[in-house]
Amino acid sequence: MKAAVKYALCIAIAWFITNGWAYVCVFLGMRWKMAFLTAVASAYLTFLWLPFTPEKIVTLWIAHRLSRIVFRER
Numbered sequence: 001m002k003a004a005v006k007y008a009l010c011i012a013i014a015w016f017i018t019n020g021w022a023y024v025c026v027f028l029g030m031r032w033k034m035a036f037l038t039a040v041a042s043a044y045l046t047f048l049w050l051p052f053t054p055e056k057i058v059t060l061w062i063a064h065r066l067s068r069i070v071f072r073e074r
Helices: 001-030 034-048 055-070
Strands: none
Touching: 001 055, 034 055
């Protein structure tokens, strides 16, 4: 695998860890009419859309750590 593909995969996994779960929970909470699940996920997403949220930094840090753990060069 090329390095760019490996890192893109790690960024996708890191994005799901930091953001993706909330989008899934909003969808499922609205679909299954679970107010608590929708409220928690919506509150987290509202926090993420604030101007100075360090979410991108955390996502890139997680992706970097994942790439070092998963794709060790031997």
